[in-house]
Amino acid sequence: MSKYSSSLRELALLGAIDDYISISSRELGDALEMSQQTASKKILELLEEKLITRDLGARKQRIKITSKGIEDMKKEYNQYRKIFEMTDIVTLHGSVSSGMGEGGYYICQNGYMKQFESELGFAPFQGTLNIQIDQEDVGRLDLIRSMEGHLIKGFSSNGRSFGNVIAYKAKIRNIDCAIVIPERSHYMDTVEVICQYHLRRTLSLEDGDRIELKAICSE
Amino acid sequence: MSKYSSSLRELALLGAIDDYISISSRELGDALEMSQQTASKKILELLEEKLITRDLGARKQRIKITSKGIEDMKKEYNQYRKIFEMTDIVTLHGSVSSGMGEGGYYICQNGYMKQFESELGFAPFQGTLNIQIDQEDVGRLDLIRSMEGHLIKGFSSNGRSFGNVIAYKAKIRNIDCAIVIPERSHYMDTVEVICQYHLRRTLSLEDGDRIELKAICSE
């Protein structure tokens, strides 16, 4: 089943779900980076499995995916849905930590701040909230990194270079904010959060307070 | 990329996105119907491609998918989304044809009608609207067949057997109805539509009138 799935998927993307499409074995091979011969064989295998039907005309073959083929793809699609559909909002748990460390200084540079305003739609307060993510949620940071964030370009200032950072829209207790993560970063268990307001004062937060941070997919 | 995707997907389904999971090569092999040796090799390949990270403890390995791995899966997921996301509602164009042919008689059997009521939530009018689907939309019938429909069980009556049919919720000009398709059917270009109301009268339809039918995914 899974052996032919990429060929079947390519045919689906080319429109072979709704109707017959004209496609030569060479074209399919080129699209999938395989030889004409292999593509031809894949087509024969898909036919064998009754995942597609074909009109083999004199000039060019016409291919359409059968309902069995559609069902096969749906199975795989539903697997991915299980994996990804619950990840539009990723919740991170952690505790407030000392807010003006190196990370905070870094992010509060004017070169970043101007971009935050245009990218996120709010002028951030000149300071960050530092949150130490619970050990069990640290893994979710990879999930956030895989989300569509807002690229904030790096710059140079006073002979020091500041790299790209990525801002991910988020909410803390329903207040809009953003998690800012350096584009190239290794292991981390703390994140910097920027917000229109002074979060620490607005929410009366002190070091060690437990907090829930919801990263929101921007797609 | 696609070569390892099923292993990666399986790991994701087992929770290796959020955090490290404990899984032996044998367990992974069993889940994917491959040998322990092959599963072990797949894991090494995934590591090589930096799609997963691993703690290789003394007893059992712990595996987590990296952000690169998540991105790889998202690419494939997004391909499927392109294929399927616009298919929650499938629109069929066609024209009204003579309504009380063999198909209509077949479907109006009491054995079916009672089930329609409990499955669809409305008591159908004792008659069907017959729609001949345009040639260019006939291919979409396969898409509908791949949707989750309501199975209506067959029965025997007067020595004649009536097979299973499947009802797919649909709308005609915003009126709830259902497309009824025999479970085992070959090529067709006409469908039977049932509805709470007498559609032909309610919508003042005559043979040959153009009509748009929207099948709705019940999932």
Next chain:
DNA sequence: ATTACTAGTAGACGAGTAA
């Protein structure tokens, strides 16, 4: 142009087994 055969080679797989 096409599709798809045959033949030779590269790569994937599982059994046996070591650590």
Next chain:
DNA sequence: TTTACTCGTCTACTAGTAA
């Protein structure tokens, strides 16, 4: 128990080529 090596087999691929 684990993981993962070697090795034989069998499948999958591409080049050449026929129709």
